[in-house]
Amino acid sequence: MQPLKESDINNRLIQATLLYNQKEYTSAHNLVHSLLDLAPNEPELNLLLSKCQTRSKALEEALLSINRCIELGLEDAEAVNQKGVIYLEQGKTVLAEQYLLESAVMDPSFLEAMTNLMALYHQLHNSHELNRWGTKVITFTADLIRRNLKTPVPDNGELFDAYFSRAMARWHMEVPDDVVLNDIQKAIGYYRQLPPTEQDLANLDWLMGAEQELLKLKP
Secondary structure (H helix, E strand, O other): OOOOOHHHHHHHHHHHHHHHHOOOHHHHHHHHHHHHHHOOOOHHHHHHHHHHHHHOOOHHHHHHHHHHHHHOOOOOHHHHHHHHHHHHHOOOHHHHHHHHHHHHHHOOOOHHHHHHHHHHHHHOOOHHHHHHHHHHHHHHHHHHHHHHHHOOOOOHHHHHHHHHHHHHHHHHOOOOHHHHHHHHHHHHHHHOOOOOOOOOOHHHHHHHHHHHHHHHHOO
16 A cells, blocks of 8 residues: 555544544544554654543543644644543643643633633632633633624634533533523524534533523522
8 A cells, every 4th residue: 555645644643633623523534544554653643643542531641642743743733632621631730830821821812721720719619719710711702702603604613613612611600690691592592503413412402401491490
């Protein structure tokens, strides 16, 4: 078998990334794994493999993959955030904080690092830092939502993520219930417009549960 050209690898990486972003994690993992057999020294492939492994809770394997990615020269905000995510999943909060803060410094507009820091400080019951990062999330998502809604065909996946992030931030910051419910219901609405792929239902489950709790409080 002839080796794949670099352009072919890049095209398949784009395809695998699209599958991951559509939350088709098993399909993305299988494609990345087959590509790594042909191009083991591609750092982006190792990063995406680590993210897929994290989704399947193969955390030790995910850590090996992200370390391999960094060894190969990719040490940007996304890679550093991914290492923090793994440590957060493992309950190693000191290491998680170290890498998530480093990621947020490297890219102050990286929403994923902000929401991961919120999850960390919520777990640590650190209300000061939770509110600080929650405020950053709300400010950032306001601009993100405005940009998306101005487009003729908004990215429903991005809008779902934005409204979910806002709802989570406001929920934990004890913002009035009707404000939180508004974001939750908008997120659910955009989720229902997404393609019927192999979705990660964890966020939707949280939203649906939170919606029911808030509806019980309405007069």
